[in-house]
Amino acid sequence: MSSTPPQTPRGPLTSPPTATRTLRVHRLEQVAPQVRLVELRDPDGGRLPPAEPGAHIDIHLPDGALRSYSLCGDPADRQAYRIAVLNVPGGRGSRFIHGELEPGTTVTAALPRNSFRFDDAPRYLFIAGGIGITPLLPMVRAAAGRRADWVLHYCVRSAAAAPFLDELLALPHGRVELHAADQGRRLAVDALLASAPADALIYCCGPQRLMQAVAAAASPTQDVRFEWFTPPAEAARGDASEEAVPDGSFEVVCARSGVTVTVAAGTSILEALDAAGVAVDSSCEQGICGTCETTVLEGEPDHRDSVLSKAERAAGKTMMLCVSRALSARLVLDV
Numbered sequence: 001m002s003s004t005p006p007q008t009p010r011g012p013l014t015s016p017p018t019a020t021r022t023l024r025v026h027r028l029e030q031v032a033p034q035v036r037l038v039e040l041r042d043p044d045g046g047r048l049p050p051a052e053p054g055a056h057i058d059i060h061l062p063d064g065a066l067r068s069y070s071l072c073g074d075p076a077d078r079q080a081y082r083i084a085v086l087n088v089p090g091g092r093g094s095r096f097i098h099g100e101l102e103p104g105t106t107v108t109a110a111l112p113r114n115s116f117r118f119d120d121a122p123r124y125l126f127i128a129g130g131i132g133i134t135p136l137l138p139m140v141r142a143a144a145g146r147r148a149d150w151v152l153h154y155c156v157r158s159a160a161a162a163p164f165l166d167e168l169l170a171l172p173h174g175r176v177e178l179h180a181a182d183q184g185r186r187l188a189v190d191a192l193l194a195s196a197p198a199d200a201l202i203y204c205c206g207p208q209r210l211m212q213a214v215a216a217a218a219s220p221t222q223d224v225r226f227e228w229f230t231p232p233a234e235a236a237r238g239d240a241s242e243e244a245v246p247d248g249s250f251e252v253v254c255a256r257s258g259v260t261v262t263v264a265a266g267t268s269i270l271e272a273l274d275a276a277g278v279a280v281d282s283s284c285e286q287g288i289c290g291t292c293e294t295t296v297l298e299g300e301p302d303h304r305d306s307v308l309s310k311a312e313r314a315a316g317k318t319m320m321l322c323v324s325r326a327l328s329a330r331l332v333l334d335v
């Protein structure tokens with residue numbers, strides 16, 4: 001089990017540890033003053049596993065930490081994965097990506113996961129803040145490819161600091177609204193959400209403040225999908241009115257490994273399973289990346305993550321073991 005806050009989260013069903021792969025840095029490019037594009041390929045030139053828009057890979061840093069980065073390349077390109085990484089002062093991932101990588105460097109990466117899924121819709125509203133454009137870029141390309149009606153609101157400090165802006169501006173069937181702070185153009189979130197078409201599927205990724213504003217402005221009937229960098233405040237998730245459930249103990253049965261554990265108050269399922277020798281992949285351990293998502297075979301999860309949609313929570317088929325608990329006395333998991 002690994003434990004680190006991710007820079008750019010997400011990922012789907014996991015029970016056994018995720019397969020890793022050695023990748024080689026093929027190309028590096030400065031796509032904005034503080035943003036470095038990294039193109040990774042199989043060292044032997046082989047095809048890479050597919051990755052849908054919204055997917056990310058987890059890169060193992062030399063010190064053992066794990067960092068998640070959204071894939072921003074073309075999902076149809078099976079020869080390369082591309083990530084774009086903001087240089088965050090003092091960040092371990094930034095230090096590695098910006099300071100240590102060179103063409104030819106090999107890295108170990110977990111294969112793509114995706115819990116920021118791109119679904120079909122007649123029209124899309126994308127809202128990106130800064131480096132939050134990375135998971136949205138393949139979605140905007142896909143929307144344009146499907147001839148869907150799309151609008152991207154792209155909030156940046158300046159046009160010069162907006163990675164991929166030229167490519168986005170050239171995409172058909174939609175438009176980019178640039179909100180550059182140095183030009184005094186700030187996004188009016190409330191007005192934007194209030195005027196969004198009823199059938200628009202809304203995707204948002206960016207700084208916490210932007211996403212919380214979007215979450216707060218969205219009506220209950222609007223379908224808004226977020227890629228959280230850090231756990232959102234309860235109020236911003238719209239959960240403030242939901243009754244808090246106390247942290248009681250419950251039993252977890254691991255169907256595959258045959259292990260049964262009691263998860264005590266104050267202990268996560270992930271921790272309880274780890275102590276019992278049942279390995280489950282994890283990354284953020286804050287309920288935001290999706291790495292520990294696990295299939296629920298029986299029982300009722302108490303979802304406390306920021307990954308699953310309302311519909312997915314209601315379905316109760318999967319849960320995040322790092323933060324979520326149980327409403328039933330017993331859960332049976334596919335681990």
Ligand code: FES
Binds near residue numbers: 286289320321323
């Ligand atoms: S480890 Fe990230 S959601 Fe559980």
